[in-house]
Amino acid sequence: xxxxxxxxxxxxxxxxxxxxxxxxxxxxxxxxxxxxxxxxxxxxxxxxxxxxxxxxxxxxxxxxxxxxxxxxxxxxxxxxxxxxxxxxxxxxxxxxxxxxxxxxxxxxxxxxxxxxxxxxxxxxxxxxxxxxxxxxxxxxxxxxxxxxxxxxxxxxxxxxxxxxxxxxxxxxxxxxxxxxxxx
Numbered sequence: 001x002x003x004x005x006x007x008x009x010x011x012x013x014x015x016x017x018x019x020x021x022x023x024x025x026x027x028x029x030x031x032x033x034x035x036x037x038x039x040x041x042x043x044x045x046x047x048x049x050x051x052x053x054x055x056x057x058x059x060x061x062x063x064x065x066x067x068x069x070x071x072x073x074x075x076x077x078x079x080x081x082x083x084x085x086x087x088x089x090x091x092x093x094x095x096x097x098x099x100x101x102x103x104x105x106x107x108x109x110x111x112x113x114x115x116x117x118x119x120x121x122x123x124x125x126x127x128x129x130x131x132x133x134x135x136x137x138x139x140x141x142x143x144x145x146x147x148x149x150x151x152x153x154x155x156x157x158x159x160x161x162x163x164x165x166x167x168x169x170x171x172x173x174x175x176x177x178x179x180x181x182x183x
Contacts, residue, residue, distance in 0.1 A: 009133050012073075016080045016126070040098065040154035047146035051127065055136025072132025079125025085111045086118035098158045106166050108173055116179050117155055124151060155179065 087094050089110040093103070111118045127147060131139045162170045 009076075009130065012076060012080075013130075016083070019080075019084055040150070040157050043150040044147070044154060047142065047150040048127065051139050051142040051147050052130060052134075052136075054142060055131050055134040055139035057136075068132050068135050072129045072134075074129070075125050075132060076129030079122040079127075079129055082111070082118045082122030082125060084122075086122065098154070098161050104165070106162075106169055106173065108177070113177065116159075116174065116177050120151055120155055121180055124148065 089112060090107055093105065093107070115121060127143065131137075131143060159170075159174070166173075
């Protein structure tokens with residue numbers, strides 16, 4: 001096999017998505033019409049595609065440096081743990097959309113005691129892990145210039161929505177729990 005690491009990465013991504021879908025009771029599926037109306041989703045999708053398109057092309061041109069491959073695996077697994085923990089704690093209220101449903105409640109226990117956005121931390125780490133697995137050094141530029149800002153923009157929009165829904169409860173939660181552990 002010419003590209004075993006690439007196949008291994010695809011297997012990891014598929015397993016992670018299967019676990020997410022099971023834990024979210026099927027809500028982790030794509031809902032085309034709603035997703036494509038969400039500007040933050042489109043922005044993140046374009047940033048993700050450019051970042052990983054570059055990483056994949058780099059990997060296919062020079063699949064070397066096994067140490068970075070293993071570092072990427074560790075980063076990917078840590079990111080997956082964050083996403084899986086966050087989705088398992090949200091259970092049926094998990095949604096890939098920013099619009100909370102009527103029966104949503106504010107979750108402040110478990111991993112949410114330490115960070116307001118563990119699923120997004122997981123996404124950042126999974127994406128960074130993929131870059132390392134593919135050894136796509138040039139993909140770090142669009143990762144930091146496009147993907148990270150797109151994710152931060154989405155987080156800000158989500159926080160606005162949560163303040164509107166939960167009011168002072170969410171503002172108090174924001175005062176007590178950092179967005180990403182340290183900031």
